[in-house]
């Protein structure tokens with residue numbers, strides 16, 4: 001993990017947020033290479049799950065929605081974590097974690113707070129080591145809502161309270177009728193969205209794994225109730241294909257079937273897809289059958305008819321939903337961890353050395369081709385610059401002429417660039433360049449005029 005975090009900082013994938021001001025807890029900025037990788041992940045997901053399918057459409061809903069949305073979805077009431085506060089040092093902790101009890105989605109009722117502490121009477125404050133005694137050195141656990149609250153307009157009063165969305169999913173339910181009316185899609189069909197969501201996590205951490213501001217890729221797939229089992233299996237398979245596509249290995253994944261007593265009450269089946277991160281196995285994606293819970297609640301709260309009518313049979317019903325959900329930042333982290341390799345290699349002088357290489361799938365590599373003139377001499381750089389400029393029309397190209405060629409190969413390996421093109425003095429005579437492939441390190445001589453075709457074939 002440390003190696004990947006260091007690589008991210010050193011090569012401009014991810015920086016600590018607001019670093020010149022000492023940073024900000026669990027806030028991260030994606031740098032020049034990070035934004036390319038992240039955009040590539042999102043583009044590939046959109047292509048696979050929206051553009052290549054006839055039964056999917058996309059939306060991009062507002063981040064701040066009418067607060068009634070969160071009333072209907074249950075977030076205002078239930079989207080909480082139990083929180084305890086040490087009376088001595090005033091640090092706050094999630095009750096479930098500090099008590100050592102396994103966290104479940106079930107919420108604390110008032111009696112459970114005492115129960116938790118009575119189970120572990122010997123608990124000390126992890127910050128200041130004070131022995132905790134309920135109501136003396138420790139406040140009674142309180143439910144803390146994880147939504148980010150803000151105010152609309154200049155007056156900070158309760159009538160103007162609004163919330164940053166804690167998930168993208170509700171946008172698809174709220175826009176369901178509009179999508180249906182404008183696209184004339186027939187059940188089964190799905191709505192997808194990629195966007196930011198915000199949760200005021202009490203214990204964020206593990207680099208970009210758990211942050212208060214994060215990005216999601218979500219699908220709500222609308223079906224007839226009778227089809228839910230089949231559709232659930234289908235989408236689980238689609239998620240597996242996706243994970244393979246971005247280079248995640250089966251042995252690093254775990255599919256956790258959520259038992260009856262831990263599932264949300266409206267869900268008949270939920271699977272957490274966990275990844276074996278270096279800090280522990282934890283949630284990467286999820287898939288849930290949500291019944292008609294969301295549309296039904298929005299129909300009740302809004303007073304609008306959100307049902308679907310089959311034009312042929314005239315049958316009218318509230319669709320049920322399968323929800324595959326993907327974290328963008330967690331994908332980014334898992335993809336880097338899966339791609340990171342340290343391998344024996346030979347230096348340009350033939351000596352044994354180790355290379356760090358990101359074996360990223362070609363489709364998502366932040367830089368696709370590096371153009372490396374052997375020397376900074378004008379006659380070489382003018383040829384190399386021209387090649388770079390021509391390739392930039394269709395590919396993401398980096399031009400690098402500093403340091404030895406061996407060091408430049410290592411730099412490109414480290415960021416996962418699939419191909420390096422070296423322009424040398426022979427190029428001036430034979431009008432050819434050397435292409436080096438990242439994983440095999442094999443080199444091939446190609447005519448400059450054939451380069452564009454050669455590469456576009458490789459990236460097909």
Ligand SMILES: [Zn+2]
Nearest residue numbers: 086089125128
């Ligand atoms: Zn304390």
